[in-house]
Amino acid sequence: MKPLYLGPTFYYAEYALIDTEGKAKEKVIVDLPFSTIVDFNKSNVSIPVNEEDCLFNNTYLQQQQEMRTQNSNTKWTVLEKEIANSSSYSTSSSSKTISGVPKYGWLCGxxxxxxxxxxxxxxxxxxxxxxxxxxxxxxxxxxxxxxxxxxxxxxxxxxxxxxxxxxxxxxxxxxxxxxxxxxxxxxxxxxxxxxxxxxxxx
Structure with a gap:
């Protein structure tokens, strides 16, 4: 596994696919947060990886970024609604004091x-x-x-x-x-x- 850095929101790893005889057949790129294999069939951006050129589809990267932004915005909206609706959170507290215990100020320790x-x-x-x-x-x-x-x-x-x-x-x-x-x-x-x-x- 070889980690690939394409920006702050893209966490990819390159894996070699091994056949039953233990030989590497091909390499795949995995989108780690989404656990999916990235399909870069149509490419217009070239990023060198270990002296080989691995081609990435710029459109795919933009789609992934938009999808992540949408997911983040949706989750944030849900969180804001929950916070605004104070009835979704309940807090409770209680206190008890023992009558007759004097309240001395600190002295000696x-x-x-x-x-x-x-x-x-x-x-x-x-x-x-x-x-x-x-x-x-x-x-x-x-x-x-x-x-x-x-x-x-x-x-x-x-x-x-x-x-x-x-x-x-x-x-x-x-x-x-x-x-x-x-x-x-x-x-x-x-x-x-x-x-x-x-x-x-x-």
């Missing part, structure tokens, strides 16, 4: 801040000995080994241990934080819909 929001929720849901706000976030950053002062980075495997350490520091030994490195979007939605705040660290 993403993981300590997010963990502080989760523990801030539990502080108002039966775990009143937990501290809240900036003091909680700083304590979490220390327990997690967060690079602070610095860039605020926290190793993922240190997040759950840091949460448990802070809970233990305030008399709650029954907290069991765990690390799930393969969480799905479905799991995220399930936890939020069940009003169970969690830390999603990326």
């Amino acid at each position: 993403c993981s300590p801040t997010a963990s502080g929001m989760v523990l801030g929720y539990w502080a108002s849901h039966g775990y009143s000995y937990l501290i809240t706000g900036p003091d909680l976030i700083r304590e979490l950053a220390t327990a997690m080994g967060t690079e602070w002062p610095g860039n605020g980075a926290t190793w993922p495997w240190a997040i759950d241990n840091g949460i448990e350490t802070v809970c233990n520091n305030h008399g709650y030994n029954n907290f069991d934080a765990s690390n799930d490195i393969y969480v799905s979007w479905s799991e995220v939605k399930t936890e939020v819909n069940a009003d169970k705040p969690f830390v999603l660290s990326m």
Whole structure:
């Protein structure tokens, strides 16, 4: 197969036809996008290909170009009609927030801040000995080994241990934080819909 370039919209390839004895009988030109053999019986344009002259019918090339333009215009018109008719597209969205989760501003790092929001929720849901706000976030950053002062980075495997350490520091030994490195979007939605705040660290 020998690729042939005739312009930006013409993708042709020359193939040798082989007989049952393995000998080349003739060559054909294939229009690759349309998977058709090009018939250049009447020719008025000569294009050299590998020291041989392969003759191309200029009328055929024009017809192919017109056909491609028509097909493109038809597809574009259909697309414009679909876009104009907004009922052909339906979008849906939903949102859910867990009531009682505090919205802390970033402090010391993403993981300590997010963990502080989760523990801030539990502080108002039966775990009143937990501290809240900036003091909680700083304590979490220390327990997690967060690079602070610095860039605020926290190793993922240190997040759950840091949460448990802070809970233990305030008399709650029954907290069991765990690390799930393969969480799905479905799991995220399930936890939020069940009003169970969690830390999603990326």
